Amino acid sequence: MTFLFRDASPSPGHGRAFCPQGSVVCIGAFDGLHLGHRALVGRAVERARALGVPAVALGFEPLPREFFAREARPPRLMLARAKVEGLRALGCEGVGLLRFNAALAAMPAEDFIRQVLVEQLAAHEVWVGPEFRFGKGRAGDLALLQAQGAALAASGRGFTAHEIAPVHVEGERVSSTRIRAALAAGEFVHAARLLGRPYAIGGRVVHGQQLGRTLGYPTANLRYGGKIPALRGIYATWVHGVGDAPWPSVSSFGTRPTVDGVEPLLEAHLFDFAGDLYGRRIEVEFVAKLRDEEKFPDLHSLVAQMHQDDAQARAILHQHEPQRAIA
Template structure:
């Protein structure tokens, strides 16, 4: 189990030294994975801890609270994914006013040298950090000489002639291009979490749903989707996909405000409240709409469900890739949503 820390201050987290990689890691796409895996390999070679250092909230969320960037991944999912990549220690540093005012040199002294006893620091292309983004790879090289660590920058990873980035993943998801998103991520795009209780309106309308909140973040996609849900069956079948039609949005017809992911599992009867599930997005059906009344909404839901069933019943043309095992593989009792 990886160790998690969030504070700038405190004693050494890695007293025997570490190899550190730094990034936002939103989505943990193939470029992120290459950086993390490189740091883990270097840590193993040196016999020290591998550390992934990130921030929560993301700096762009802190500086633009009224128009934050869409998020691909919630903090808990990021931690689980980094653990799966072999990271020993994860830093989700609180990005607040103090952090924003911290110079690059002070950050290096407090965190990289002080808390992590870094021996190597690895970053991605064009990495910037510190107050007003004043620090870069040259800063790390210079300060490394003072604090006795070396720094390096990995080469950008390209796909189809363009750099792999979270921005490209967000654009693919917004366009409903899940094939491209899968190639950039190295796995199908999915959102996982614990099922929460809703208003039970779906039961009334004949479409009971398993509901996942998105932690107050802005999601990278909205609309109605054909999906597969994992974590439903128990035991060895916990990763078996269950076909579903899902809505991700604010539910304007019924006056919703908070983005909510609602998955209606076809031909499922049980109770999923409190269980951890994963919703994998397969195909985009349409935009979220506001209907004049509930009968009109239900009529459209009937059409959505029929379309999703048809899409999901077709033979899969793309096997689920390897890479980060996001699916919850712990035993989940058969229950219903």
């Protein structure tokens, strides 16, 4: 049961309950599925199993912060498909991404509770993270959820609402904001501690300009869905999903200024690989940052730097074991 990019308020006569037997719902942005998100989802799944109803994770697309900051959108840790796959792997039978648009931003919190949590999901329990806010003007909070749930009890449509405690790692509160900062600084070990796994980006390999092939460095290319990535530069990486073991590689993530690129593109050059990866789903695990993206005066200078990047990435990966299997 996955309902993507659905309006929170269905058209008259077209609404339907996704969970007529009831559900346990957890709500959040879930960007990155870090240890805090995993604690929230884990609690909801545990309670759903106890009650014998589906666990449903409810998120938003685009993220509310992306909607409200269109001119300076925040970086994304994870694209929608990876988020859905990750939430289902954590035990959610249902995953919903509500289309966050002007209508949803203007929806009063009470209407969101009635239309989504009660009418569409028949929630028995609702679980949220620390300091969760929702609804027009961010007026909805845990107290409102609890009050509305109790008020509906007499009609048999009530629910209870709960908040999980913040998750800390080595005294630091886990958050997507902190993970974005760690990735931007090339602090991959730190980011992995907060995520609970190494940072990686997955997707289906697409055709590029094939310039790398003519320069002696063919790449497997992944698009980033028009979103703003949390990191840019040249990296030592492992590619999962190609062979029986992760494949060593050097990857560029950015807009390719030397060749006047625009859209962020993740380009992974797999060392000593021969084969066609177009259409294959792969995952790129980031190990170490080699340098920032740079505009070179000509292709000859670019290739000379690529030789150096190749040698440096090989040396780093020779001393680093891959940590992540493709999801």
